[in-house]
Every structure is written in structure tokens, then in C-alpha cells.
Amino acid sequence: MKVYINGKFFAKEEAKISVFDHGLLYGDGVFEGIRCYNGVVFKLEEHIVRLFESAHTLMLSIPLTKEEMIKAVTETIKINNLRDAYIRVVITRGQGDLGLDPYKCKQPIVIIIADKVALYPPKMYKEGLEIITVPTIRNLPEALNPQIKSLNYLNNILAKIEAVNAGYQEAIMLDSMGYIAECTGDNIFLVKRNELYTPPQCMGTLRGITRDTVLELAHNLNIPVHEHVLTRHEMYISDEVFLTGTAAEIVPVVKVDGRTIGSGKPGKITLRLIEEFRKIVCKEGVKI
Ligand code: PXG
Numbered sequence: 001m002k003v004y005i006n007g008k009f010f011a012k013e014e015a016k017i018s019v020f021d022h023g024l025l026y027g028d029g030v031f032e033g034i035r036c037y038n039g040v041v042f043k044l045e046e047h048i049v050r051l052f053e054s055a056h057t058l059m060l061s062i063p064l065t066k067e068e069m070i071k072a073v074t075e076t077i078k079i080n081n082l083r084d085a086y087i088r089v090v091i092t093r094g095q096g097d098l099g100l101d102p103y104k105c106k107q108p109i110v111i112i113i114a115d116k117v118a119l120y121p122p123k124m125y126k127e128g129l130e131i132i133t134v135p136t137i138r139n140l141p142e143a144l145n146p147q148i149k150s151l152n153y154l155n156n157i158l159a160k161i162e163a164v165n166a167g168y169q170e171a172i173m174l175d176s177m178g179y180i181a182e183c184t185g186d187n188i189f190l191v192k193r194n195e196l197y198t199p200p201q202c203m204g205t206l207r208g209i210t211r212d213t214v215l216e217l218a219h220n221l222n223i224p225v226h227e228h229v230l231t232r233h234e235m236y237i238s239d240e241v242f243l244t245g246t247a248a249e250i251v252p253v254v255k256v257d258g259r260t261i262g263s264g265k266p267g268k269i270t271l272r273l274i275e276e277f278r279k280i281v282c283k284e285g286v287k288i
Contacts (some may be wrong), residue, residue: 023092
């Protein structure tokens with residue numbers, strides 16, 4: 001495996017950065033997780049736009065243009081001879097001293113890793129997931145806005161720990177009012193009477209690129225969509241629940257907090273969206 005660091009490729013064992021990097025010392029940096037399907041990098045431009053937006057608010061200047069970043073991503077996939085890949089782009093603040101001051105870090109670090117996709121077991125898509133809500137609430141948008149895909153993922157990691165400790169693979173995080181926000185690495189959708197519901201961005205949810213894709217697919221299929229404040233009760237009595245994310249794609253959920261959702265099997269709208277999603281993933285993106 002060859003890893004891109006600031007314009008050069010390094011063997012995996014040689015791909016190293018400083019222990020004084022503020023990405024490590026403070027979680028000061030941004031990232032994106034991207035998929036390549038059969039030589040097409042799905043929604044690459046959208047991922048790069050979000051990366052630059054996250055960096056903009058952190059006043060972290062990425063030393064490449066968006067076009068150069070797109071080229072660096074496709075080159076990293078090509079040099080690793082991959083057609084299907086999971087790509088992680090990481091921008092760190094760079095090397096500084098032991099104090100917080102980001103302005104002491106003179107050179108941001110751009111890292112691109114392209115690896116084989118670790119696919120989730122087919123059983124998960126066929127039978128659906130059982131998940132739970134957890135005590136750790138989602139970061140308040142007024143404090144650290146979840147739209148910023150920063151290297152500081154402790155909020156999500158605490159929630160993941162709570163889910164795994166309880167024997168579940170994924171957690172639903174609520175906001176400070178107790179409304180549904182999102183999962184630790186996925187957005188959430190409910191289906192009720194053939195209509196889709198998902199929490200709006202202001203609830204402290206990341207504007208997921210898979211979420212946006214599902215909204216587009218639903219529009220094309222004439223399925224009404226509501227970006228709405230959602231309670232746990234509304235979730236428990238919904239007909240279907242599913243999660244969306246770059247790694248997981250679209251995953252059916254069949255039980256939440258011990259309550260069976262709908263028939264207890266992946267629902268027809270979820271399955272239809274999965275089918276449509278699989279059709280477009282090799283079409284909508286940048287060819288390597
Ligand atoms: N919410 C959060 C908090 C996320 O981190 C999503 C939603 C889905 O967004 P996209 O744009 O991917 O549809 C994410 C996705 C992983 C992994 O390997 C995924 C994410 C971050 C870290 C790891 O599953 N982000």
C-alpha cells in the first residue's frame with residue numbers, strides 16, 4: 001500500500017507524521033471518508049467541497065486547490081491498483097509546539113489513504129440491525145457544529161462505546177432536548193405511511209452525502225420526504241428505519257431499544273432505496 005502525504009507517496013510502514021502534529025495533540029484537523037465503486041469515486045466533488053468547508057471554519061488552509069485534491073485522490077487510488085476502495089482524506093493542522101495555538105503550526109499535512117473496502121456482512125442488509133439510543137448526546141451545534149467533520153470524534157466514540165458495551169453495533173444519539181439526531185457514523189431515516197422522515201441539520205446531524213443521495217432518490221421515486229424534528233416514540237411506531245453513510249451505504253434497522261420496527265424485517269421502501277442506490281454508485285462521481 002502507498003500512502004499520499006503532502007504530494008509524495010510512502011510505503012505503509014514509512015507513512016509517518018510528527019508526534020507534535022496538532023491533529024494528534026488536539027484533534028485539530030478535518031477528514032472525509034469516500035468510496036470508489038468500479039473505478040468511479042462516488043460523489044468525490046461533494047466530499048471535497050465538504051472537506052474544504054470543514055477546514056474553512058477551522059481556518060485551516062488546505063495547501064491544494066479542490067481540483068488538485070481531486071487529482072491527488074484519484075492518483076492515490078490508481079497507484080494502489082484499486083477499482084473498489086475506501087478512501088480516507090485527512091488534513092491535520094501540522095507540527096506545532098505543546099500549546100494550543102494553531103498559528104504556530106506552519107505546514108498543514110495532507111494524508112490520503114486508499115484501502116480495500118471492508119464490506120459489512122451481507123446478513124446485516126438482509127436481516128437488518130438492532131440498535132439502541134445511548135446516554136451520550138450529540139455535540140451541540142452551538143458548541144462544536146457536527147457539520148465540521150473534524151478529527152475530534154470523541155462525542156461519537158463515547159456513544160459507540162456505550163452501544164458496544166451493551167452488545168449493539170450502532171448507537172442513536174439524541175440532541176440536548178431528547179430528539180433524534182443521528183448515529184455515530186451514519187444518518188437516520190424513518191418511514192411512515194410510505195413517506196420518509198429524517199432529522200434536519202439544525203438537530204446536530206451531519207449533512208451526510210449518502211443522506212443527500214437518498215433524498216434525491218426519494219424525490220425521483222416520488223416518495224415524499226420530511227426533514228423534521230423526530231421523537232423516539234415516532235421512531236418506535238414507524239414502519240421502517242434505516243441508516244445511511246459512506247461506509248454502511250443504506251442499512252435496514254429492525255429493532256430499536258427493544259421495540260420491533262414495523263414487521264421486524266427490512267421494509268419495502270428501504271429495499272427499494274438500496275436497489276436504486278446500488279444502481280447509481282458507479283455512475284455519479286469522478287472516474288479514476
Ligand atoms: N453522521 C456522522 C456523524 C458521520 O461521521 C455520516 C453521518 C454519514 O455521512 P456520509 O457523508 O458518509 O453519508 C457520517 C460519516 C465509517 C466512518 O468508517 C464514517 C464516518 C466517519 C468515520 C468513519 O463508518 N462518517
